Amino acid sequence: MSNNQFKRGELYSVINGMATTAVARRLQKNYRQAGLEITIEQWSVLYHLWKEDGLSQQELGIRTFRDKASITRLIDNLEKLGLVTRVASKEDRRINLVYLTEAAIPLQQLTYDLANKTMNEALQNISKEEIEIVKNVFQRVYDNLTSKDI
Amino acid sequence: MSNNQFKRGELYSVINGMATTAVARRLQKNYRQAGLEITIEQWSVLYHLWKEDGLSQQELGIRTFRDKASITRLIDNLEKLGLVTRVASKEDRRINLVYLTEAAIPLQQLTYDLANKTMNEALQNISKEEIEIVKNVFQRVYDNLTSKDI
DNA sequence: TTGAATTAGTTGCATAACTAACTATATGTC
DNA sequence: GACATATAGTTAGTTATGCAACTAATTCAA
Structure with a gap:
């Protein structure tokens, strides 16, 4: 507890992760402007299926850092959109193995x-x-x- | 578009901001274990009111990187908990100026x-x-x- | 000074998050 | 083989997010 590297007043901005939130919002905006009707959360699932199709919901949860319940509903919505099937x-x-449909191919x-x-856009003037x-x-x-696990 | 600093396969982990999410989850967990019945989103509002009481909802939105609607509902819930008043x-x-109540004082x-x-916990072995x-x-x-604004 | 534009906040709608309780299937042990 | 345990997924409940449409109050401008 003694090696406290943050002044109290600075804690929040780091925890809040404002930059990542801004990136997510911009990405969502860019999708919308391109006429893409998917959320970035849905995209994050598709992203992993494009890398490896037919993953289980469990595995998708691990790879996208989400719990089972969140994956269930993301897959529900992707199924409604006709982009994946269980x-x-x-x-x-x-x-349940989750597979991409034909409709998902052109989105990649x-x-x-x-x-x-x-x-x-986000990384202008930021070095490698x-x-x-x-x-x-x-x-x-x-x-x-x-x-x-504490 | 030519100075593309990310290989495609690396994009997601950065955009997703998994580390910040993990920090938020851990903070929420630590609150719960201490018997604190507030969310980290609610805490982020209280945090700014402790720094400066009586902010408008507009100003709270700017300082916490949230839109007006989100602030409306966060203040609704904080009011239900008896921690702030409009x-x-x-x-x-x-x-609306938002003020902390007596009940919020001991939480700080x-x-x-x-x-x-x-x-x-999060920053072990990470240098200043x-x-x-x-x-x-x-x-x-x-x-x-x-x-x-693009 | 009156009508247009702006600003602050609220509400409806859809998506998403986490926890906890639940069902169904599979595994492991006696 | 039977019972306990573990695993995969679903559902219910609460909170939160963003957008868009809305109300009410204020300001700007002809």
Whole structure:
């Protein structure tokens, strides 16, 4: 408790993560302006399915840092949009495997391009070295809070 | 668009801001374990009122990076909890000034201590220099996305 | 000074988050 | 084989977010 690296008044801005929130809002805005009717949360699920199709809901939760209930509803909404389907696993009937539909294919390139555009907007005048440090710190903070369960 | 500083596969983890989310979750958990029945969003409003009591909802929105509607509902809930009251401004009757109640006073020290504890847990083995860089990058990303309205 | 534009706040609608309680299936042990 | 435990997913309840449409009060300008 003694190596307190933050003055009290500075705590909030870091915890709040205003910059990440601003990036998410800008990305959502860029999607909307491009006529894309998906949320960034939905996109984050599609993103992992494009990398590897047919993941279980459990696995999607781990990869997107969400709990089971959140994944259930995200998949519900993606199914309503006709972008994914649930397929019960043959090996283990508790498991739903989530597959992309044909309708999801054309979204991949467009959303990648918009994500790149957004990051370029966000990261103007920020060096590669700084970005590496931020990513590294993020990972270590995440590890600090998840490795040991207090 | 040419100075693309991210490989596609890395975009998501940064946008998602998993580390900040983990910090928020841990802070909420620490509050709960201490018997504190407030959310971190509610705390973020109280935090600014402890610094300066009697802010308008508009001003609270700016300081906490939230839109008007979110502030309306956060203040609704804080009022239900008996922690703040709305007082119509004498000068401009459109404005609600938000004041802390007696019940909010004892929460200040406790929540500060828990926030400090949480940050110490999160920031183990992360140097002051790295923290400064992260804060600086956050601010510049925020500025990049809010200074010019695209 | 009166009508237009702006500002502060509220409400409705849709999506999303977490917790906890629940169902159904699978596994492990005696 | 049967009962306890663990795992995958769903549902209910509460809070929160953003956008858009709205009301009420204020300010600006012809």
